Amino acid sequence: MRPEELKEIREKAKARLGLRSGDVRVRIVVGMGTSGIAAGAREVLKALLEEVSRRNLTDVAVTQTGERGLAAKEPVVEVHEGDRITVYGEVDEALARRIVVEHVVNGHPIQDRIIEVREVVG
Amino acid sequence: MSRIEVLLCAGTACLSSGAREVKAALLEALAEEGLTGEVRIVETGCMGPCELGPIMLVYPEGIYYIRVKPADVREIVREHFLKGRPVRRLLWAGELPESKEIPFFSRQLKVVLANCGRIDPEDIEEYIAVGGYEALSRVLTEMSPEDVIEEIKRSGLRGRGGAGFPTGLKWELVRMAEGSPKYIICNADEGDPGAFMDRAILEGDPHAVLEGMAIAAYAVGAQHGYIYVRAEYPLAVQRLETAISQARRYGLLGEGILETDFSFDVEIRVGAGAFVCGEETALIASIEGRRGEPRPRPPYPARSGPFGKPTLINNVETFANVRHIVVRGADWFSSIGTEKSKGTKVFALAGQVKNTGLVEVPMGITLRELVYDIGGGAPNGKKIKAVQIGGPSGGCLPESLFHLPVDYEALTEHGAIMGSGGIIVLDESACMVNVAKFFLEFTSEESCGKCTPCRVGTKIMLGILERIARGEGTEEDLVRLEELGHMIRDASLCGLGQTAPNPVLSSLRYFRDEFLAHIRDKRCPAGVCPDLIHYVVVPELCRACDRCRQACPTGAAQGTPGNPPYRIELSACINCGACFDACPFGAIERRPGRKER
Numbered sequence: 001m002r003p004e005e006l007k008e009i010r011e012k013a014k015a016r017l018g019l020r021s022g023d024v025r026v027r028i029v030v031g032m033g034t035s036g037i038a039a040g041a042r043e044v045l046k047a048l049l050e051e052v053s054r055r056n057l058t059d060v061a062v063t064q065t066g067e068r069g070l071a072a073k074e075p076v077v078e079v080h081e082g083d084r085i086t087v088y089g090e091v092d093e094a095l096a097r098r099i100v101v102e103h104v105v106n107g108h109p110i111q112d113r114i115i116e117v118r119e120v121v122g
Numbered sequence: 123m124s125r126i127e128v129l130l131c132a133g134t135a136c137l138s139s140g141a142r143e144v145k146a147a148l149l150e151a152l153a154e155e156g157l158t159g160e161v162r163i164v165e166t167g168c169m170g171p172c173e174l175g176p177i178m179l180v181y182p183e184g185i186y187y188i189r190v191k192p193a194d195v196r197e198i199v200r201e202h203f204l205k206g207r208p209v210r211r212l213l214w215a216g217e218l219p220e221s222k223e224i225p226f227f228s229r230q231l232k233v234v235l236a237n238c239g240r241i242d243p244e245d246i247e248e249y250i251a252v253g254g255y256e257a258l259s260r261v262l263t264e265m266s267p268e269d270v271i272e273e274i275k276r277s278g279l280r281g282r283g284g285a286g287f288p289t290g291l292k293w294e295l296v297r298m299a300e301g302s303p304k305y306i307i308c309n310a311d312e313g314d315p316g317a318f319m320d321r322a323i324l325e326g327d328p329h330a331v332l333e334g335m336a337i338a339a340y341a342v343g344a345q346h347g348y349i350y351v352r353a354e355y356p357l358a359v360q361r362l363e364t365a366i367s368q369a370r371r372y373g374l375l376g377e378g379i380l381e382t383d384f385s386f387d388v389e390i391r392v393g394a395g396a397f398v399c400g401e402e403t404a405l406i407a408s409i410e411g412r413r414g415e416p417r418p419r420p421p422y423p424a425r426s427g428p429f430g431k432p433t434l435i436n437n438v439e440t441f442a443n444v445r446h447i448v449v450r451g452a453d454w455f456s457s458i459g460t461e462k463s464k465g466t467k468v469f470a471l472a473g474q475v476k477n478t479g480l481v482e483v484p485m486g487i488t489l490r491e492l493v494y495d496i497g498g499g500a501p502n503g504k505k506i507k508a509v510q511i512g513g514p515s516g517g518c519l520p521e522s523l524f525h526l527p528v529d530y531e532a533l534t535e536h537g538a539i540m541g542s543g544g545i546i547v548l549d550e551s552a553c554m555v556n557v558a559k560f561f562l563e564f565t566s567e568e569s570c571g572k573c574t575p576c577r578v579g580t581k582i583m584l585g586i587l588e589r590i591a592r593g594e595g596t597e598e599d600l601v602r603l604e605e606l607g608h609m610i611r612d613a614s615l616c617g618l619g620q621t622a623p624n625p626v627l628s629s630l631r632y633f634r635d636e637f638l639a640h641i642r643d644k645r646c647p648a649g650v651c652p653d654l655i656h657y658v659v660v661p662e663l664c665r666a667c668d669r670c671r672q673a674c675p676t677g678a679a680q681g682t683p684g685n686p687p688y689r690i691e692l693s694a695c696i697n698c699g700a701c702f703d704a705c706p707f708g709a710i711e712r713r714p715g716r717k718e719r
């Protein structure tokens with residue numbers, strides 16, 4: 001192995017550290033409370049994971065959270081980018097895939113499905 | 123891709139508290155919930171807070187679950203991994219994210235231990251991902267051996283195996299020594315009772331040690347290395363073997379490393395675990411296949427190591443520092459610490475503190491910070507009175523010296539040593555005579571017997587301590603202890619004997635009162651020495667349950683069930699403490715002072 005190859009391995013291997021590395025650009029958070037799961041949050045989560053790993057987006061983390069008090073809009077998906085949180089409601093598998101492709105990869109939030117945009121201060 | 127990463131501590135301590143069973147339960151629960159592909163489990167080296175094990179660190183939140191039992195696992199999987207609600211009752215320090223906010227971690231500075239508990243030690247690619255072998259690559263392509271030595275010298279790194287010899291200087295001596303081949307030895311004998319710093323590094327980040335050795339080999343002109351590790355460390359040996367074969371496969375050990383003309387390979391030598399075999403000349407004898415006995419120095423190993431060849435011998439932690447100095451620079455390293463003690467030091471913190479375990483601190487931090495901020499102080503509201511630092515070669519420092527910094531010179535000046543990193547916190551329930559006796563028992567047993575001062579001298583000192591502990595000592599005994607101590611220190615062949623009196627001498631220096639109480643008043647103030655305590659029944663607390671009578675092997679505990687109080691007939695009592703342990707009401711008290719015969 002040459003020194004350049006070591007660098008290549010390093011770049012590739014970084015993906016393995018994934019969630020531990022802390023260089024996550026975007027976090028996609030799925031509400032997985034009881035009502036979320038009942039409304040199909042599991043399938044949404046799986047679709048997000050599939051889409052993210054198919055595109056090898058190493059700086060994107062998909063995680064889950066508890067109930068967010070938006071029971072009527074479940075499943076709820078939040079996209080966290082820096083201080084901005086974009087909240088989507090009534091997400092299904094198809095929308096989940098669109099969120100990854102259009103919002104996360106191409107940077108175009110899907111306006112008509114957004115229920116809230118919040119800036120986190122501090 | 124996984125959305126959750128579970129780092130499961132697979133250090134020796136967590137494995138013995140059940141980490142394997144937790145992992146099995148985890149795999150089962152994940153399969154049940156259909157989460158197998160979404161949650162990745164990584165087994166890591168020691169995370170540090172050993173008495174809280176088994177420990178799980180969960181990402182992306184970066185929160186710790188502690189004392190996890192297999193029965194807890196299903197709840198964690200269902201509630202947290204599936205529904206996103208961390209299980210509070212099992213979390214460390216509530217829901218504090220990341221280590222920075224937990225006081226145990228926030229005062230630490232992890233350099234050598236940065237990867238321990240963060241990467242999978244059996245996966246070379248994880249090590250490479252965090253910058254592993256970058257230092258070696260840089261050294262081989264951009265630096266001459268002299269450059270490397272200069273950088274290590276400028277960093278101020280000193281040996282972490284005990285004596286604190288300047289590492290760069292040692293490398294230079296080996297480079298300049300005549301003779302070939304030259305050898306590199308990594309000293310992983312780690313014989314101090316209770317010490318496990320080196321074991322944790324080997325188990326948690328074995329490649330860092332291999333990389334440090336390879337850089338050293340390049341610097342001094344060696345092609346062959348030995349790692350001398352004790353047989354009691356099977357997990358360390360196994361992880362090292364894995365690391366060595368992976369490094370060979372990636373061309374990072376063996377012929378033509380990184381396709382340069384530098385070759386270096388490593389061989390593991392497993393020792394039987396005698397304390398003296400950590401001493402460098404005894405270790406060398408053992409590697410040569412001879413009995414592990416020290417010989418006089420000079421010649422030092424730099425001139426004459428195994429088979430009479432020039433040899434560099436450094437400690438595990440010393441080697442583990444090397445890559446950081448190369449990558450981040452000597453200036454960065456020397457900016458940490460005190461004037462003469464640079465960088466960090468790993469300690470195995472034990473004894474009467476809340477947080478025991480493995481810690482890494484910047485040099486210069488005070489003993490007080492180490493004991494109270496990181497250790498969390500005494501667990502039971504008792505008063506801390508001393509630390510024993512440096513193990514059987516070290517000494518006890520009293521509370522009044524807790525302002526001292528962790529610094530080679532400061533500790534030596536006050537009668538202790540930095541040593542390899544064992545530190546035991548003692549509270550008022552510890553008897554200093556007994557502590558001194560414990561360490562001397564250890565050294566007198568581990569003495570190889572080659573030289574008389576050590577073989578006989580330590581035995582005589584031990585005899586005197588035993589006498590004092592029985593309440594049969596005299597004040598002249600203290601003078602004799604000091605005389606003998608100085609003699610053994612000055613006349614012994616190797617460091618074992620030369621330092622063996624330290625625990626006694628330092629205890630005499632700071633805790634003479636306790637020795638005198640044993641001698642003059644026939645009292646053990648801490649209530650530890652069995653001949654200088656007695657047991658009594660507190661009449662108001664006794665319920666006449668008869669347990670003490672049943673437990674007593676000599677018929678000294680006497681009474682009639684239902685008819686309190688019981689009593690202890692001191693003439694028959696042998697101070698075994700069985701009644702004390704058996705009493706459910708705390709009605710039996712252990713009091714200092716010999717029982718009247």
Ligand SMILES: Cc1cc2nc3c(=O)[nH]c(=O)nc-3n(C[C@H](O)[C@H](O)[C@H](O)COP(=O)(O)O)c2cc1C
Pocket residue numbers: 280281282283284285286287309310311312313314397398399400401402403435436437438440542616617618
């Ligand atoms: C009795 C005795 C036991 C020792 N045990 C160890 C040990 O377990 N590990 C170690 O690294 N050094 C040990 N040493 C120190 C070694 O002789 C040697 O100084 C050290 O390995 C050098 O490495 P360093 O300069 O990196 O500290 C011991 C010394 C003595 C006298």
